[in-house]
Amino acid sequence: MQLLETKIENGVKISRYDLFPMAKPEGPVTKYDRNNVPIGTVLKLHGYSNPSFVLSAHLNTSCGLMYEKINLKDFTTQRQEPFCLRHISEKADNRIQVYILDEMKTSEELAAIKVKAAAVIKREMDADKKAAELKAYYLNIGRPLAEKYLKDAPALIMAYEHINDSDLMTDYWGHKTVSTVVLGASKHKRNLFPELRKAASKFEMTRHLVVENEEFEHRENYSMGAGTYLKDGHSDSTGWSVEKNCYVKWDSDEIAISLAKCCLFQEAAPKVEVEAELKSEKEGVSFDNYKGFPIIQIPMSNGKTLNLGKKKVEAVLNYIEELRGFIK
Numbered sequence: 493m494q495l496l497e498t499k500i501e502n503g504v505k506i507s508r509y510d511l512f513p514m515a516k517p518e519g520p521v522t523k524y525d526r527n528n529v530p531i532g533t534v535l536k537l538h539g540y541s542n543p544s545f546v547l548s549a550h551l552n553t554s555c556g557l558m559y560e561k562i563n564l565k566d567f568t569t570q571r572q573e574p575f576c577l578r579h580i581s582e583k584a585d586n587r588i589q590v591y592i593l594d595e596m597k598t599s600e601e602l603a604a605i606k607v608k609a610a611a612v613i614k615r616e617m618d619a620d621k622k623a624a625e626l627k628a629y630y631l632n633i634g635r636p637l638a639e640k641y642l643k644d645a646p647a648l649i650m651a652y653e654h655i656n657d658s659d660l661m662t663d664y665w666g667h668k669t670v671s672t673v674v675l676g677a678s679k680h681k682r683n684l685f686p687e688l689r690k691a692a693s694k695f696e697m698t699r700h701l702v703v704e705n706e707e708f709e710h711r712e713n714y715s716m717g718a719g720t721y722l723k724d725g726h727s728d729s730t731g732w733s734v735e736k737n738c739y740v741k742w743d744s745d746e747i748a749i750s751l752a753k754c755c756l757f758q759e760a761a762p763k764v765e766v767e768a769e770l771k772s773e774k775e776g777v778s779f780d781n782y783k784g785f786p787i788i789q790i791p792m793s794n795g796k797t798l799n800l801g802k803k804k805v806e807a808v809l810n811y812i813e814e815l816r817g818f819i820k
Contacts (some may be wrong), residue, residue, distance in 0.1 A: 526574040534595040539588035567608040634748030641757040642742040645677035649691040650737045656730045667728040672750045681738045683720035692734045
């Protein structure tokens with residue numbers, strides 16, 4: 493701890509200390525201390541693409557002194573805590589650190605940088621305003637739909653479109669959700685795959701999960717697991733997942749926005765032909781529409797039905813197309 497100054501106010505002696513004193517290097521930078529870095533000073537972050545900043549303002553906040561800095565590449569504005577700074581002469585290793593450089597921007601250069609930063613702030617504010625207006629628009633459409641079709645549902649069956657953004661180099665495994673569709677409302681909270689498959693048949697992008705395939709059925713009900721869901725792939729792979737969500741509320745903004753973008757419950761919505769059958773010339777064999785319900789059902793002599801999967805459906809339909817000009 494280093495004593496910076498002592499003064500008397502209203503008869504009371506007040507001392508200001510630097511709790512994390514910086515060693516003052518010899519040379520022109522001796523005037524610097526972390527609590528009084530001049531405006532216009534250039535800062536350099538070692539790490540994360542090594543961006544450079546210029547210190548543009550001193551801010552008195554509820555947390556004490558803060559610096560405002562502007563990124564010299566994209567002109568975004570950020571805040572910087574003084575005690576995290578170190579002078580470049582103190583750099584001893586490759587740790588991630590913000591350093592004070594000896595470089596200074598002139599008042600004209602700083603003014604030009606501030607103009608560009610103000611334009612970026614305005615652009616971000618305009619984007620936020622448009623996003624808020626769009627959200628309000630979706631909520632006005634979706635809330636009545638949620639009230640009509642999902643009110644008081646204990647659980648919802650959801651379809652999520654995932655994009656794999658894992659990074660194997662850093663051993664990061666994860667995904668981002670880019671689309672959400674409400675497939676149905678459930679009367680209970682139990683996880684049943686027949687119920688999930690039935691709901692998956694209502695949406696074109698999840699209809700391939702209707703087939704009873706053990707590879708699609710995931711039971712990851714353990715610590716760090718993804719729960720019970722239907723998906724052609726692992727939890728972080730790119731694709732559509734169908735699962736029951738017992739935690740999201742039917743009247744939440746997420747559900748209202750999802751219904752506004754895609755509602756499968758409205759009578760005016762296009763109906764999905766799931767059970768359309770195409771009869772073959774062979775007696776007793778039925779072909780379900782591949783694009784609607786990818787299964788071939790063949791009755792066996794023992795009274796049971798043989799279900800053929802997606803690949804064999806494609807092979808059979810291609811064969812039929814070649815022989816008699818059948819169009820899918």
